[in-house]
Structure formats: C-alpha cells, structure tokens
Amino acid sequence: MNGSESLVRTLLASRVDVCFANPGTSEMHFVAALDKVEGMRSVLCLFEGVASGAADGFYRMRGSPAATLLHLGPGLANALSNLHNAKKAGSGIVNIVGEHATYHLTYDAPLTSDVEALARPMSHWVRTSRESRQVAADGALAVAAARKGRGRIATLILPADVSWGPAYDIADPVPVPPAPDVDADAVVSCARILREHSKTALLLGGRALRGEALNAAGRIAAATGCALFAEANNARHERGSGRVPVQRLPIIVPAARAMLEGVDRLILVGAKEPVAFFAYPDQPSILTRPGCEITTLSDIDGDAEQALIALCSELEVSSARPVVSSRTRPRPPVTTSRLSPADIELALAATLPDNAVIVDESISTGRAFSAVIQDSAPHDWMQSMGASLGYALPVAVGAAIAAPDRKVVALVGDGSALYTPQALWTMVRENLDVTVLIFANRSYEVLRGELARVGAGNPGRRALDMLSLDKPQIDWCRLAKALGVEVGRADSADSLSTELKRGFANQGPYLIEVVI
C-alpha cells in the first residue's frame, strides 16, 4: 500500500466517501488509488471553484464533509473563493491538495508556490503531510478538524513522494468533541428577557432554522409574542408550508434598520450580531438601533436546537402550538409582458415540488422573494454566506449529490453564473436532478444600485459600461447546450410557468434562461 491508498482508505473509514476532483500530475497516485479502493465516489470538476462549492453544498445537505482533490497552489487558489463561502457557511470540507515531491521543491519548478500560505486564509486547519507512513494519521486528523463545531475547512497538503511512498496502515477515525453543553445561565437570562420585555426578537441562524429548533422557536414566538428573524443570508433555512415562518433581514441597510427599529432586545441563536454587508458613507455598520441589548442564547458553534428546547422548558411553553405557514398554492401569474420579480416568485411558488432544495444566488432579482414562497411547498433555502459570486451552480452540484431524492433548484443571476459555468458540465456528467434558472438582466444590476448607495454620484458611460453585460449579450441557452444541458427560455409569466413545469418534470439538469 502507498501513501495515497492509505489516505483514501482512511477517508472512507472516517466516512468521507465523495471527492470533488480536479487532479494533475502530482495527484496521479491518488487518482490511481481510486481504482484500487472501492467506495469513493469521485466527481470530476473542470474548474476547482466547482469542486469547493460542491463540497459546500454537499455538507449543507449531508451534514458530513466531502473531500476535494486539487492540483498544487494554483489549483487551490481557484478553489479559494468558494472555500471562503463555505467557511462563512460553517460547512466542513477536507481539501486534499497535491504538492511537488518534498525534494523537488527546492528547484522552484513552474508550479511551485507556498501552498500552506495560500491555504491558511480560507482554512481553519492546515497541515503538510511529510511522510508516507504518516499520511493516514494526518488524513484522520483532517476529517476530525472538518467535523469540529458547525463544520470547518481542513486542508491537507500531500507531496507527490508522500503519495507514492510506502505505507502500512489506515488510520481509525479521530473522535470529534461534541458541541458544548447548553449554557443554562443564558437560558435563564433569555427566558427572563422574553417574559419581561415585549419588544424582543430572536435572531435565528445556522441550525436554528431547521427541524426541531425551528419548531421550538415557533413555540416561543407563539407563547411570548416575540418576533422571529433570520439573518439576511442563511446556509439552510427550512421554509414553506408547515414550517414556522421567519422573516429574513433585508440586505439593504435602511430596510434592515427599519425592521430592527422596534426591537429593544435581540437574542442571538446560532446567529451573529447583524451588520451591514458593506459600509456606506451615510449608514452605520451595525443594524440594530442604538441601545438595543443583545444577548447570546447559543453561539454559531453551539447546539442551537438543544438551547431552544431548553428555553421552551424554562418558559414552560413546550406544548405551545407554533404558528406555521399554510399552503396556499398561488395561481401562476398570467401576464405576458416583461417579467417582474413578483411574477417569478409567483410562478416558482405555483410549481415548486415538495421538498425541493433551492440554492439562491439570485442577487437583485430574488432579493424580495419571501411571503409567497413561504406559503408554497415545503423546501430548503440555501444562500451564499460569504457573498463571493459563482456560488450557486457549484453548491447545487454538491446538494444534488448529497440528496439525490430531492429536486435542486438553482436561482442565479447571469453575472454570478458566469464565474463558474463549468458546474453545468458536471451536472450533466453525473445526471444531477437540478433545475437552473438564470436571471438574465444582462447587467451587474445590483451594482447599479450600489453605485448610488455609496454616493459615487451620477454615473457616466464609462462607469455604466463596467456594470453592463449586454455587449455582447450572452446566450445562456446556447452556452448550457454546449455543456450538454437541456434548456428552455422564458420571457413572460406564461412561458416561465411552462418552462418550470418542464424542468421540474425532468429527471436531470434543465436550464431556463429567464429574460428580464
């Protein structure tokens, strides 16, 4: 057995059995080990940002890390943007990054770079394996590091000679410390706040937006009258009929501040203190009003579910009945004029299959999707937590692999989609059940608003040129077909409903260019 084979077997022993791969020469022994060892599903990605984004989506659905296989420093560099998004989302990922043979590094060959330095900004854990007999143990540590807390980025650097050198053993899984116990004092404090102060809100994040945690939050809201808010973007939010409705903070600063204006006390449950995405010259960074008291029930690595259940107990509201959304399948819109965001939300709500996973990078178009979708079929809603573009298509790949029995729906702006279009190819190769909506406004539309909001003045032609994607127009249907995807185009409410039904009925990738 060589180092690579011991690593593949160790990953499997630690329950990492999917690898999103873009290999090169230095990873050839790892690739060869995939033949020898049964059980690792290797998914080829034609760009490394697809691999890292897919691993993010996989973790969000499976709750267990996948591996990536990346080629040296530059391969890792291409993965960093979506690793940034994954890190902010609390997704666990094990990156295996090939490196030159240890003795070859001194020669500064073309692909030589400082791989550890590249890895550190977007990783919680970085290690270079130095010895082929040690790589199994390093692999088990990497998986444990990725499983820590809500999920971490672990990067294991694998020199070629460590990969091909002799190894004898695989390594047993390394135990992962459980989440810390619920903070009983915090539970008591939060219960007192909820009892004594009417203008209180829970800000839910992470696991607090799912399952029993969400039900518990609903009970608390029903019994105490507190408001339930979610962060502007969320890694995985269970919404739709039968679920407790939670209002997301708006992205736009004045709107977010208006929503929080009436809140005197904010209780954080798996969420961070709400702040603006960007600074603006005339707006504060903090979204709560001055004097708002902020208390943490459970931090982002804590067990939000147990904390909320304990809070229910403390409040004696465990049998309260939460308000949940009821299904009011809207009739699809019938206008045939230019599509508005409201039309799109209506059409989506009217056709969405049960238990879909929506991966949302709709930016300007989908910003206001909210109440209508909330009253449609139950679904999971996943957003970019790091706000780096090129997130949705790769995350949809990983989500579809982790949850093959669910329809994945990717909502993507045309600007965002063009950062990582290679993901479409992997969707076809793996026949993933993903319906992609490309919102083709032929513009970095969000930035037109931002140009005004930062007070940059009245933009002229040269500035607007930097935000415009219409010269030349991108033909998304043609582009997707080039990569093997079945496609349709919608430019009216009617045609969008038709296309959505076609896409949702399809048992594989389908892309709709939504012309707006």
Next chain:
Amino acid sequence: MNGSESLVRTLLASRVDVCFANPGTSEMHFVAALDKVEGMRSVLCLFEGVASGAADGFYRMRGSPAATLLHLGPGLANALSNLHNAKKAGSGIVNIVGEHATYHLTYDAPLTSDVEALARPMSHWVRTSRESRQVAADGALAVAAARKGRGRIATLILPADVSWGPAYDIADPVPVPPAPDVDADAVVSCARILREHSKTALLLGGRALRGEALNAAGRIAAATGCALFAEANNARHERGSGRVPVQRLPIIVPAARAMLEGVDRLILVGAKEPVAFFAYPDQPSILTRPGCEITTLSDIDGDAEQALIALCSELEVSSARPVVSSRTRPRPPVTTSRLSPADIELALAATLPDNAVIVDESISTGRAFSAVIQDSAPHDWMQSMGASLGYALPVAVGAAIAAPDRKVVALVGDGSALYTPQALWTMVRENLDVTVLIFANRSYEVLRGELARVGAGNPGRRALDMLSLDKPQIDWCRLAKALGVEVGRADSADSLSTELKRGFANQGPYLIEVVI
C-alpha cells in the same frame, strides 16, 4: 478630489493606462472616477482570472504594467492562479484590490477575509492604503514596484473609506532603479569557456530570446559552435524566418536529459538552471548531466541583451553572421483523415500571417510544434511560465490590447480553455483580433501520459474517468457563439487550413474547434 480619483490620476501619471476590471460595491468610487478622469481604458472581465491573465499578456507585449481592479479577498483569490503564471513570467502588474471600509472590518461582514495574506503568496509587493490623502503616493509606489527588475506583481489594497475620503494631490512617478550593470567578470569567464570548451551551450531565457539579444546569441553560436537552447516554456520568444533558431528543451524529462547529455558547460542567460516540471519516482529533478558546469552570464533580472552584446565584444565576434531561419512556407497538409499534431503544425505554418503573436497553451497537442513553425512567418511565441491552466485565453486578451496591430493566435487544449472561457466574451466586447484554436481531444490527455510516467500502474475505469472530458462532449462552437464569438470547426487538414485562412482574414475574434 477623493482617494480613488487621486489614484486613477496617479496611475495615469505613472503611465498605467489600462485596467482589467471586475468591480464590486467596495470599488464603486474607483469605477466612478473612471468617468471623471480621461485616459484610463477599462476592460470589463467577467471573471478575475481573466483580468490577471490579461494583465500578464499586456505586459509581455507592452513591457509596461496594466492595472487590475478586483473585489475584496475572494475577487483577488480568483485572480491568483493567473497571477502565479504572471509572477513566474516576470510580468509587471498593479493589482488594485478593494476592501471593506477600515472601520467596517471589525464586524466580520460576509465578504471579510485577510486580503493581505491572500495577496502575499503571488505578489512581490503588498500594501494596504490606510488614508485617502496617502493613496496617491501608495499608487506611485505600487507602479514602481511592478516595474522593478524584469517585472513584479504589486498589490495595493484600497479600503472603501480610503477610496471615498478626501485627497488633494496626485503623486509623481517613483523612479525605478535600472537593471544592474553587466557583470564584466562573468563576461570574461563565459568567453573563456566558449573559447576553450566545445561542448558548451547557452540556455536563453526572458529577454535573451528577443531582438538584439537573440542576434548576439546567434553570432556567438555561429562563431564558436556552441548550442543555443531555450527553456521548455518561455514568456516571449521571437521565432520564425529571419530569426536565430533556438531549440527549446523538451518537457518530457528523458528527452530533455538526452538533449543536455552532450553539454559539459551550460551558460545561463536570463534563464534558470533547467529542472523537471514535476518529480518522477525514477527520474532526477535536475536535467543537466552530472558534472555539467553551470555558469551565469546574466540572471533573470539582469540585462541579458547588454550581457550578450558584451560577450560578443569580448569574443570579438560582433560582426559574425548568425544563422537564421529561412522562410520555407510549407504547402498545407492535404490528408483528410484524423488530424495529427504534425498536420496542425503544417497548416498553421502555411497560413500564419507575419508578426503574429502566438499564445500557446496547447499542452499535449502542441508539445512538438517546432521546426516547421520556425521556418514560417516571423512571430512571437508566448507560453505559460507557471503552468497553471486557464492561461492562454486571458493572456491573448491582454496581448491583443497591447498590440492591436498584430494578429494574436491562441492555441489551447480543451481542458485548459474551460478554466477561463469568460475571456472569449471580453474578446468580443473589445473586438480583439484573436484567432483561437481549441484542440478538442475531449480529455486531460497530458495526464494519461503522466499517469504512466509517475509509475501509478495500469489505470482502471475510475482513474481514466477523472481524465476524460467526453461525457458529455463539450461543443466549443456553440459555447463560443453563446459568448458572441464567430466560429468554425475543423476535423481534417483541409478544413483546418480553410478555417485558419478564414480566422486570419477576420478582423476580430474567431474560434476554431479543432477536433482531434
């Protein structure tokens, strides 16, 4: 005047007048400044790796840096792979990377990351501008840093409040230290070696492969009988009829070692000691034979041209007549069967217009292109110096903008091209005179060879699957058309010749899918 405007004006004063841009919210004041200030050509790129690659190509042709405009850490991250290539090529680039307002960083908003740490591995110079009145001075320093030596990567991080805050002045250009004087002792030593030892070769790199430097090397070779070699990959190599022919070292280790086997003394002129791209279990990293004496005439930052001219003087061969290639325009191949690399080289040599700039990322297909092209029209040949894929299409963008009067020809493997296909859109937007050949072998073909060379054994289905791009096949004509490019397909020598003539006659981007 605000910080951004002072920076744009300072860049122009330092002769940086092209900016390859992919901006976001934090760069909006910089974008607004482009309206106010005349003279900066801003080129929109839909992925940051296109911007950094374009800046690389621009420097190779213009010898003067362009700027990039990138959005925070993740935007920089997407640019790093082609910055790696540019750094290895000795290309000067000034990266302007937007950052959150200084006071906003503490809130850890979604796009927050350690931008300096991300920049350092691929930059020679990194600075965060802390004060709007200082940003002009920082900008001038960044340009000077980018102009140092053969060219450097300078990264200036620009927080939003520094961008929008008040500034009063622009900064004057900062003087750049000239290249060090030619090492007279090295000239004398190298002359003695050339006189006394017949088995001597010059290994030419960087500027030694162009203009008077190349002519001087040719005189030395003609007079002394020494061999002229070039590194396996070169940033810009003047070839074709009328130029001194220089033999490139092969990529494959045994072939390179065979070529250097008869060399007792190797003189480095702007080149590094020749080493293997990768380590292989049964091959040494160093390509020269044991005992070969290596002497440096001029290091990679030295003035190779003056050093070679001085060596001519010392050898008293300044009026020797170098051997140059003579034009023997080959007849185009006429086979109509499956295209071979030899067919492609013949067709290219038969049709190539004078003074074309060839950007070569042809990997397995173009590896052997050599003698036939050498006897065709004079041209510049540019290769990836960092070996990270996704290099050629972006570099072609920058080369075409720097040299609008020359035909740019990009030779790209289908695997490589799919890392940065967004470059095609910018070619159309800017109507760049680029003919793109996509070598569609539907495979990471080079890795099939590498799998054997690293001794990874007989690959099975799962390993070969990781190297295969044929499920689904990518339709490059359709993909390029989707991005606005005119296209043609060639699957025989006849059709390739026809398509090449069509592409070369076209005054704008044209893509040929070469099916092999």
